[in-house]
Every structure is written in C-alpha cells, then in structure tokens.
Amino acid sequence: MEKQRSEYRGTIHQRQKDMMMDWYAALDRAAGGQGPPTVSMMISGNCVELLEGFEAAPIYPEVNALQLAIRHQSLEPILAAEDIGYASDSCAYVKADMGCYIKGLTPTGGKIPTPTLILCNFVGCNTYLKWFEHVAKLTGAPLMVVDVPFMRNDEPSAADIQYVVRQLHEVVQRLEELTGRKFSYDRFQQAVACSARSEELWSQIKHLARSKPAPFDAYFDAITLMGPLYVYRARPEGVAFFEAALQELTAKRDAGQGVYDQEKFRLVIEGPPPYPHFRTFRDMFAKWKACTVASTYSTVGGLFEFGFRHDPERPFESVAMHMIAQNVTNRNYLQRYDQIRKYVEDWHADGVIIHFVKSCRLFSAGQGDMRDYFTRKLGVPTLYIESDLEDPRYFAEAQTRNRIDAYFESLEHAKTTQAMVGV
C-alpha cells in the first residue's frame, strides 16, 4: 500500500516554529540576566495575561518536556530522574523535566532561567502540585499556588470565582515584591483583550474542521499550532499569528483542500499524543486517510470552541473563569464525555479514538468507562489504544498499528455495506 504522508506545512507552521524559538531565545537571555522576570506555569488554565501586567515571560515546563520528546531526547532525563527515585509508573513529563535539572539539559540547548516565581495553577491535575513542589525544592525559587476549584457542578459558583480572584490579587502582590515592578492594570487589561481576540480566531480555526474535507488535522496539526495559544495569546504577535493562520486555513477550506487527496474517515481523538513517536503515530492514521476533526488535548490550553472569551471589561473575573471552567483539565470527567460527544455530532465524525497514556491519570483513569459510554450508549465506533506521551519505551508499534488497522477495516467494511444498501 502506498505510504500516505500528511502534514500541514503552510507558512503558518514555520511561523509558529519561529515564534516558539524566539520565546526560548528570550528565556535564554533572561537566564543570562538580560531578560524580563519569568514565571513558571502550567499550560492548562494558565493566567498568562497576569504576567503581561509585569511584562514578565512565561516558562512552561510542559512545553520543555514535549519538545524533548518530539526531538527524541526525553529518555535520558527520564532515566536520570528514575535513578534518584522517581517511580517508573509516575508521570514522565515530570521525570523528563526533573531529569533536565539533574543533567543540565534543555530542549533547545539554550538556557532556561530559574523563575522569579513558580506559579502552580492547580487546575485539576494533582501532579501539577507535586511537580512544582519539586522544582521549588530543587531551585529554591518561591512557590505560589492558585487553587482553582474543580468543576463539580455545571457552572462555577460565585464563591469559586471569588476565591480564585482573591488569590490572583495575592499573586499580583507577591510578584510586585519579587520583581520590584508595579503591576500595570492597563497592560493587563490590554492583554486580556488580546486573548479574547486570539481566542475568537482560534475558535474559528477549530470550527473550520467541521467542513468536509477538513482543511487541517485537529489533532496532529492543532497540537503543532497551539504553542502560540499559551505563550502569545495575550500579545499582539499572537493575534497576528492566529489571524494569519485563520486566513491560510480558510483559503484551504474554500478551495476544498483537505489533508489527504481524499478524506475517507473523520475522527475525534481523546488524550495526549505519543510525542516520542509523533510522526509514526500520525502515519498510522494517514494510511487510512483518516483526518481528525476535533480533539480534547488541543483544548488543554483553553476551550474556546463553545463561546467563552476572556473579557477585558472584567479581566480578573474572566481570567478566573477561564482557569476554572474553560480548560479540559479542570472540567470533570463527564463534561469531557460531553465535549467529545458534541465533537462527534457537530463536527461529523465517524468514530472516536481513545489514546490511553500511562503517564497521565487525569486523562486516562476511567477511559474504559468512556469507551463503554461511546460504544454501548451512543453506538459510536471507538478504538482504545495505549502508550505514553513522553517516555519512548512505552510504544508498541506493531501492536498499535494492528489495532488501528483492525478498527479501520471494520469502519471501512461498515461504509462499504452501507454504500451497497444505499444508505
């Protein structure tokens, strides 16, 4: 069978790369003492807008881990971390990051500064707390937590929002002490306005994938394109990036250009990708001309498809709202089922792929039940595959390929049968 390759390689792809490299370069300068103050944060439910009020730059340890894995450099730091006692069955993102400290590695070779503040935005993921405790212990940098109440009801309560807002003010106070800079409410508000604009554009991009054929892959391409969402969304450069991306992808959509010469299957994928085997994994779907039209992982940086926008008129409240309710990790498991179901229905997908990753119990614990819901309750063909997002050792290529092939064989068979009876 002819090897199908697919990837989105428009100009926006390169632009995203350049922007991320610029960001790493700025961090390198900061490490050398010529840069802005830096704040370490987690991607999900991040409050990067707040940093803009101090002209501070974000550090995202998850991005470092991800970059390492994609460049096939994650094993060495993981092993170094395991040597000092990190369990083989704990989150490999953390191990890769801690291993980098131990071995003095960074994904780009440039330096990453000790942050002015380690800010743990606790949005569901308990591992985030441990991770940042360890970074604080190791670097000696000050640690603050923004404790974000979990989405245990359909909407956050007033008490939830108030709790987060008050903590955000405490963060501002602390950052003023640590940076020696006064918080600029104006800059903060402008940042929130930029975010709102970036989010609108990103949402429109995501909605482009509802077209048939989808002009980009909402898993593999979306993940590659979403870096600017958490590094630059609160800045004009970010807005400009998303404007250009929307333009480019809209043109493709208008020209009827899909990811493949013929889009045979449309999927929703749940779970992080196996970063150390990103290309190989993608090719397994490319072989079947299966395009992902929506994914949950690409909403880790923010869930904007369904209408939420930051509000410059209520900057603190809307930042709090985003942290509480509009990212995938702080939303409860049934809300995730609902999110996927909406994708299947409104983005017209043929099936769901559940990718269980060993490292991440937030995503993976209970995916068997998710599978049960989709196959038995909704009758949506669902495939369950397993590997890891960071550790290259946990990827069984032949077995994974086997399961994917079996899945598409049956989907293909079903389509052929339907075609024969004129459905």
Add this chain to the structure above:
Amino acid sequence: MRITAGVDVGSTQTKAVLLRENGDMKIIARALVDTGANVQKAADRAFRACCSDAGIDPREVGYVVGTGYGRYNISFGHSQMTEISCHAKGARFLCPGTRTVIDMGGQDAKAISVGENGEVLDFVMNDKCAAGTGRFLANAAEVMGISLDEIGPLSLQATRPVKIATVCTVFVESDILSYVAQGKKAEDILGGVHLAIAKRTLSLARRVNIEAVVTMTGGVARNTGMVKALETVLGSSIQVGADAHFMGAVGAALFAMEKLGQSFESTVWEGAHAASRRD
C-alpha cells in the same frame, strides 16, 4: 468453483487454509508450520503444503489474504487483513451464532464482539503482557516441571484451587513456588492458576459486550482446563471449534472469497507461477 487461501503468520506458528466455494463453502486443506526466522519461507511452505494436501495446483487459488503479525511479508499475498477481523469472520463461519470471540494465543489475547455477518463490532486486546496467553501457561508448566499438555487436564482435578493474586508471568512463579513449599497439591495450584487467568481474560473481555454464543479460538483453546475455567467464571458454556487454531486463516480465506467475488480477476497470477516454479 472458486478456491481461496488464508495464511496466518503468527510469531511462533504459521497456519494456512484452503477454502473452496462450489455451491457450498468448504475447507479443503489445512497446514501448520513453525514460523522460524524466515516469515516468507514459512508462509510459502504452509501454503504449498495445503495445495499439495488438497491435490491442487497453486495457480488454481484465486485470491490469497494474509493475516497475523507477518502478514505484510507474504510475497504471494494479494492483500492483508488484521487477525482481529479474520478471527471474527472465521469464528462466525465455523461456529454459527458466534457473537463473542475470545482468542488466547501464544503471545496475545483478545476479545471480539462479532456482528451478524462476521464483522467486527468492537474489540479489545491484551498485547502488552503475557497474562492470558500461551506464554503464561507455558511458564507456569515449566515452573512446576509438568508438561504443557498435562497442565490443563490436571487442573481439572483441583478440589481446592489456591488463590493467585498476580497474573504477571514473572511474579506468578514465586507464588507457585510458595504454594509448592506449603505442600499444596499440584492440581490445586494449577486449578488456581487457570482460574486466575480465566478471570483476567474475562475481565478483559467484558470491555466488549459478552454475548452468547461465545467462541474460543487460539492455541490455548486446546487446553481443556482453561476452557472449563472460563466457563466456570463466565457462568455459561463456551464453544471451542475443532479448527480453533486455524480460525485466523479461515477468516482470511473467507475475506479472500469476498474479494474475489467483488472483482473477478484471472486466477493466474505471478505468485502462483513463482510457487509452482519452485516445485
């Protein structure tokens, strides 16, 4: 009349089957060889053994579908299907009414929910570890110094099967040795081992809808003790086809028949020439 072949290249054994459609559908030959190091040769040997068994010229075979892990290495194959699809197809054909297939092979175990036309509705696999596979049982047999053929029948004689907590091939060894040291009877230990594997396998299978008729396939199906243990845990009977070992190859041959029906091509093809030239 049409003849097709299914070749199932597993990691340890390669199975081939010839299917003839002549008003009715009939298996006319089967062959089983060790895969060894050369997958292509193994596939070739199995296929030619079938042809010679059935007394037909390889050129008479209209379509060949390969399956199993080595399916892309069958030089004379027309197309490939995963063994999941093939097991479902084969089981439905050999045991009519099959709605669930439980396959316990040498290296992996799987459960398949099967539709009315033998199509795969859903499936789940354990392809990560040896629990529920022939490898596990072989290991247990070795630890106890009993032959693989005997452990099944012996386990049926258990009166008080021991409790085995782990299904890890490596760790169960120490559990077994522990019970041996405690003076437990071999049949009770084996009874416990079989039950533990049965529970694990059914636990896996419950991820798909377990519906009667449940058919067991794969090499472990020959272990009467395992079949009984599965039936005990499931609480209902399980079909074991006589051709359990060949289920994948049968399914492949059936798919080949479908493909042949879809686009009728000349029965003369390169591969067959190559095969007959080597005779």
Add this chain to the structure above:
Amino acid sequence: MDKVLERCTDLVQDIGFAQVRAWKQQHPGRAAVAYFPVYAPVEIIHAAGMLPVCVSGAGDRLDVQYADARFGSFICSIIKTTTELALTGHLDPFDAFLFSSICDSARNLCWVLKRNFPDKYHDFIHLPQNPSSGATAEFLAAEYRRVMAELGGMSGRLIRDDDIAESIALYNRSRELIRELYRVRTHTPHRLAAWESYVLVRAGNFLPVEEHIAILEQALAWLPQRSCKSRDSIRIVVEGSFCEQPPLELIRLIEEAGCYIVEDDFTLGQRWFESDVATNGDPVQALAEAYVAQSVYSSVRHDFRKPRWDGLADKIRDTQADAVLFLIAKFCEPAYFDYVPFKQTVEAMCIPHLLLEFEEKLFTFDRVRTEVETFVESLVFD
C-alpha cells in the same frame, strides 16, 4: 478485649457492610454516606443525622471482574476494587458518595460512579490546596455549607450549627483517644501490636462515632493491665499508606519481622487534626479554619508553609525512630512523587529506609517478609 479486637477486625474486612445495613435498619429514614479517603468533614455528615463510612476498596476480598473494563492499567487497586464493589451491588446500602481532591484517579472515579449510578448523590468536595491564602478558610466554609445544603435536602431537615458543634465535640473526643492510642504505641509499643491498634482505629471508619469512642475508651482502660514482654525490635515510621490500605497480614508481618511501628499514616483521615477543632463560634468556620491551620501533613494536601518532608523529619525525631519504611500502594502517584523528597530528607538525616510497594491483594507474603527481615538484619547487625 480479644472479642473487641475480633469484632474490629471483622468490621474492617467486611465488604458486605453488614454493620451499615444493620444501622440503617435500626434508623429507618436515615442515610449512610460513603466517603473515599483520605479526609471528609465527618462532623457535618454526623450532624445531618447520617452515618459517615470510609469506603476504601475491597482489600483482598473481591475479584475484580468488571472494574477493569472501566479503569485501565497503571491505576491503583483501590480505585478498581471500589468500582467493583459498586458494580456488584456491595455499595447499595449507601445513599451518597463523597470524594475530594486527593489525586487524579480518585477524582475521575467520582464521575465514573456518578454516571453508572445516576440515582445516587455523588459529590466532590474541593478541599483547598492553597492554605497560605487569606481567602481559603472562607472558601472552604462556603464549600462545606454547599454540601450541607445538599445533605439537608436529602434528609429533609436543615443541619443546625448547634448540631455541628455537638458533632465536632464528639469527633474531637475520638481523635483525642486515637492520639492517646498512638502515644501508647510510640512509648510502649510492646503493649499494643500495630495490627491491633490498626483495627481499633480503622473500625471507626464503619461505626457510629459514639460506639467507636466507647471501644477506644475500653481499649485504653485495658491496656495498662496487659501483660506483655518488650522485644528488641527496631522502631520504624511507616509512611505512604494513607489511602489504599495494606493487607492486615502485611502489617502483622512487619512487626513479626522485628519492627515496632511507632508511627504511621494508616487511615490518616481519622487523625486528620493535630489538636481539637474549636467548638465555640461558627462551627462550620471552625472546621474550615481547622483544615487550614491544624491538618496533619499529608501527601494529598499541598502546604508549603511547612513542606511535608519537614513534617516527616519531625515525626522521625519525635518518635525516636530508627528507620523509615515507605509502604506505598502500587501506582499511587502522590506517594510515588513524595518518595523522592522524603528519601532525600531521611538520607540527609542518616536514617535508614526501605521502600516496599504493596497491593491490596496479596496472598503470598514470602517476598515481602524476606525484604523486611533483610532490612531489619542490616540494621541490627550493623
């Protein structure tokens, strides 16, 4: 006393929850509320006229046949056995289920159970992870009042502040007695075996607090008269068993192998407050403030005012322990992560330590026994 210990052991191992069923029969119309480890505001549940029961898996008493289909590999056993208990009807006597923010797997469990048992009340208490904030106690008090409203809705009557104050007083008493029990273990460990203190304390997970208090008082009264010999065992702190519980046999075995467990974090929820919760003023506020200011250090609670590895160091010093046994449930992520700074801390203190992973379900203990014996030998024959 043997009878009491036997009864407590049976309670701990009873996955049919006979005690709960009996209680419901004796108190028709009143609800039984199951909560998942580690801590739950049991005072509030009690004040609502309900029976709080800590459901923490099925130990080694249940074959997981259905739960594996819902939760995959690399998930701790307690999640699966709790799911199995639910799916096989064992949790039918319970009217409500409470979870809290202890870890990612337990959080997802709440919603998996909610989907599968939509007729029962499931709730998730967001126990705060930022005690340094000035807003935390207020938030937690509001969270408690939210849950109170739900429970009140279930019972059909409002929970009065006075009721809560009374419940606090009762649970203060039980915590005081448990502290006393642990003092006995720390100072005179030969008087009370670890497994005995374990079942005495853990029985409180299933009993009405009034009954539990009576049992604890009885035990404490009896202990001074107990005849027992002191042994030459090493004093160890056990750390890491705060949620999924090790098999009773394992706890017994550890001491038989030559140790005295002088401190541990078994059933930490029962010992959550280091001192009494205030009973004057607004009791809900008091509970919230106690959570912020008086909680023990724990792997499931972030508190960087005093990192929990410093708490472990204090524990070792206060109990004059010779060594630490990290007894961690397999796949327990909070424990796995804490192990690293804990290990670094005890090594800096030159305290020997051993790491043992366990699963609820262990039937053969030879390997574990050998490891502990070897460890003890290495300390004794230094």
